[in-house]
Amino acid sequence: GENVEQHPSTLSVQEGDSAVIKCTYSDSASNYFPWYKQELGKGPQLIIDIRSNVGEKKDQRIAVTLNKTAKHFSLHITETQPEDSAVYFCAAGFGNEKLTFGTGTRLTIIP
Amino acid sequence: DGGITQSPKYLFRKEGQNVTLSCEQNLNHDAMYWYRQDPGQGLRLIYYSQIVNDFQKGDIAEGYSVSREKKESFPLTVTSAQKNPTAFYLCASSIRDRDNQPQHFGDGTRLSIL
Numbered sequence: 001g002e003n004v005e006q007h008p009s010t011l012s013v014q015e016g017d018s019a020v021i022k023c024t025y026s027d028s029a030s031n032y033f034p035w036y037k038q039e040l041g042k043g044p045q046l047i048i049d050i051r052s053n054v055g056e057k058k059d060q061r062i063a064v065t066l067n068k069t070a071k072h073f074s075l076h077i078t079e080t081q082p083e084d085s086a087v088y089f090c091a092a093g094f095g096n097e098k099l100t101f102g103t104g105t106r107l108t109i110i111p
Numbered sequence: 112d113g114g115i116t117q118s119p120k121y122l123f124r125k126e127g128q129n130v131t132l133s134c135e136q137n138l139n140h141d142a143m144y145w146y147r148q149d150p151g152q153g154l155r156l157i158y159y160s161q162i163v164n165d166f167q168k169g170d171i172a173e174g175y176s177v178s179r180e181k182k183e184s185f186p187l188t189v190t191s192a193q194k195n196p197t198a199f200y201l202c203a204s205s206i207r208d209r210d211n212q213p214q215h216f217g218d219g220t221r222l223s224i225l
Contacts, residue, residue, distance in 0.1 A: 001172075004153070032211035043216030044154070046192075050208070087202050089153060093211040097160075098144075098169060101153035 004092050006026040006102030014110050019080055021105045023090035024072040030092040033073045034099070035064060038087045047088075048075070077107075085109045113138045117202050117217035123225050124189065124196060132187045132220045141207035143185035144214060147171060148199040157200075160185055161207050189222060197224050198220030 003026040013019045023033075031052035036044035050057045050064045050073065057064050063076040077084055087106050093099040115136045124130045136143065142161050146154040156169030160179040174193025178186055185204075189196045199221050203214040 006153075009151075034211075034213060036216075041218070043117075043203075043218045045216070046213045049213060059179050091154075094118075094209060096142075096211055098159060099211065099214065103151065103153045 002030060002050055002092055002100040003095075004100050006090050006097070006104045006105060008105060009103065010106045012108045013080055015079055015080055018054060019075075019077045019084070019107055021088055021107070022072060023074070023092075023102050024054045024070075025092040025100075026071070026105060027092070027094065028071060029094045031095070032080070032093045032099075033064070033066060034091050035075050036089045036091070038089065038104075040086075044089055056097075080109045082109050082111055114196075115202055115204055115215055115217035117200075117220050118211075118224040119220060120218070122220055122222045125225050127191045127207045129172075129188055130222065131163060132200055132202075132222070134185045134187065135206045136174060136183055136215075136217075138204055138215060139182070140204035140215070141147050141182065142205045143179070144205075145169075145175070145177065145185070146201040146203065148201055148219075154201060157187065182195070196222055198222060 006023045034049035038044040039048045066073040087104045090102040091099040114183040119132045145157040159176040168222035176188045203216045204213040205214045
């Protein structure tokens with residue numbers, strides 16, 4: 001089955017700097033890659049997703065890049081703000097089959 | 112507002128007791144999912160259902176059971192056979208399509224052992 005590895009497990013950045021979280025996946029058939037943000041005591045919220053027919057997608061300060069050859073995808077957050085502090089999860093899936101999630105990255109924005 | 116409601120927010124179980132976690136959605140989604148979240152781990156799939164009256168085991172189904180009698184409801188029972196039930200349980204739903212669609216999550220139920 002699919003295996004998703006996520007790095008780093010914790011990340012601290014100064015407010016205003018950029019943050020990058022990376023995930024690798026094992027199944028070359030995976031074609032859907034969402035990113036979720038989870039705040040304390042809440043359920044994860046989808047922040048951006050990308051499909052395998054696209055190499056990059058942006059939504060304001062958030063972007064995701066996909067390298068199908070290397071089987072990795074990354075989340076980029078620019079101009080970080082205190083409200084970006086949360087746990088971020090990547091996931092990978094194929095067709096309408098189940099998603100496999102990474103182990104999460106705790107992002108802390110230092111004011 | 113459309114969304115997913117999980118209840119209760121906190122639940123305590125005694126040894127040998129079955130407990131049922133509720134998940135209701137008014138998004139008109141066909142597919143529903145149950146995940147377990149442990150500290151420092153990602154979300155692990157327990158059961159999922161693509162349509163009413165049908166469901167499939169996920170990666171960690173042992174000790175759990177589900178039913179899907181109505182489109183909007185997907186309750187999870189944690190049985191006494193689940194030896195380590197303490198965790199944060201998340202329910203999600205999505206549109207059912209040929210390709211994966213975004214999953215929408217509830218705010219979870221935290222289950223603890225007394």
